[in-house]
Amino acid sequence: MKNKKSKTEKTGNISRRGFLKGAGIAAAGTVIVGSGILISKPHSHEKDEKFVPGTISINMKVNGKIREMNIEPRTTLADALRSELHLTGTKVGCNRGACSACTVWIDGIPTLSCMTLAVEVGDREVTTIEGLAKDDRLHPVQEAFIEHDATQCGFCTPGMIMTAAHLLARNPSPTEDDVKKATSGNFCRCGTHPKVFAATLDAAHKA
Amino acid sequence: MNKFSWYDAASIEEAQKEVNATVSQTIQPDSPENAAVFKASGIDLLDLMKEGLSGPAKVVGIRNIPGLDEISFDPEKGLRVGAMVTLSQISGDDRIKANYLALHQAASRAATPQIRNMATLGGNLAQRTHCWYFRSKELVCFRKGSSTCFAHVGENENHAIMSYGYCVSIHSSSLATALMAFDSIVEIKDKDGKIRLVPIKNFFVLPTVDRTRENILEPGELMTAVILPAPKRNTVSYYIKMGSRKSQDWPMAEVAVVAELSGNVCKSVNVALGAAAPVPLISKLANDSITGKTITEATAAEAGRAAMQIALPLSENGYKIPVFQTIIKRALLAVV
Ligand SMILES: Cc1cc2nc3c(=O)[nH]c(=O)nc-3n(C[C@H](O)[C@H](O)[C@H](O)COP(=O)(O)OP(=O)(O)OC[C@H]3O[C@@H](n4cnc5c(N)ncnc54)[C@H](O)[C@@H]3O)c2cc1C
Ligand code: FES
């Protein structure tokens, strides 16, 4: 699943839907074929054309900025973030949807970046662990994780923090049970769960 | 994952024009060349592709088709849940929680919070079995064209305990268990644009009928919604999932009960079992055992035992019998 870094043909007329909004090519009714040529629907698509999917250039809004990147249709959001944008804070554990290490927000909703195609993000906004701090100030959950030493090897931590921070955004005074439920999909092999719960509850008190 | 081209459909017609295969067909040895398949949120499809079991030439996204992600409820007509509604949308809907509790509970307990934010109702129903032999690229099991079901001699603790032929896989959809108990109807649009309304018990296909698939969908047929009948007066429902952990896990046994009561007397009931067989099942034996009786600890336990009369456990999954007996009893006691 490595991306080819080769320069792509610039896409032709791409001023449709998602693109109009300036973020993403996943405009409904488009097909991506042969080395990154974007064909607008409904007129130009022929049933028997040869599909040789190649690299394409897309725009994606990540942590408040519109970023351009070269991906293939099969590139996952996790790979796009890590390999194209070098936002390596997002970790890939199982790469199959089972551990939640790769959790990012799409339009504020915790989403598995390993099971999302980059091409599908469209004009929705992605927030990663790198985008959580505001003006050099860590997010309260990040601070609480440091204070409580809620991280060991750290591999699950970015996903854990994105999940916990979303809980607090939705529910500013959660119970321990709420925290357990919210993080029930986030696996930690180092066993930091008790500290994760304590840190999240503490962050809620301070926020 | 194999290379593929991506098509983002703007309408049902457009998506149907593109799609020429089911994902199940792409898993078979005679997979069509240039297969083009539907993708909802892709949790199941991408898993099969990452494993190398499915390699479609084109993936057709249906996320941006308007109108498929809506829930509507009318106390007279019932509930209509669009095929692209996510499990989180279902578990967050107050009308569903108030009128179809078992569906709320099934959606709230399936998979992980993150997956529930992504996974759709349609994809959940059409996902393939998570039998680990079926899911492994290295093993060509009975469902993938060989003559061997490895679970018979292998590790079968998660497999079926009833209604199987040779293949002992279990159906993986938790929502199906609840939807079976409610006598739901699957709304399907065929390639000619005609709507078919299929009772959910006729939607799933046993491997004894066709081992290459788990549901009736033909290439290009799109599920548009699932419809639940209007809640009858004095009808109560409940769902229980038993997994090996309290947090995220696949069910080892699931039950959904929809019961029409008169006081504590069970006038009619539907007991649905999940993770028991290659398809979600209605337990007629449990239904018959409790219908007409006052629901008590004793009659509820009796219904659980009745349901398990036809169980034929494998070498490692005999534990499922007492688990099912217990959760059937608990679910029946929960409705009174
Ligand atoms: C760690 C983990 C734990 C899980 N635990 C559970 C659990 O406890 N209970 C449970 O039920 N599930 C569980 N799942 C499975 C998960 O819920 C399903 O994979 C998911 O619901 C599939 O939905 P999707 O939208 O991603 O489908 P997709 O992967 O997009 O599609 C699945 C299939 O359905 C077809 N399809 C999708 N929509 C339509 C439509 N509208 N019309 C026709 N065909 C369509 C696709 O072509 C494909 O064949 C788990 C998954 C993981 C990874
Ligand atoms: S890496 Fe995405 S869920 Fe494990």
Ligand code: FES
């Ligand atoms: S800190 Fe190591 S996996 Fe959680």
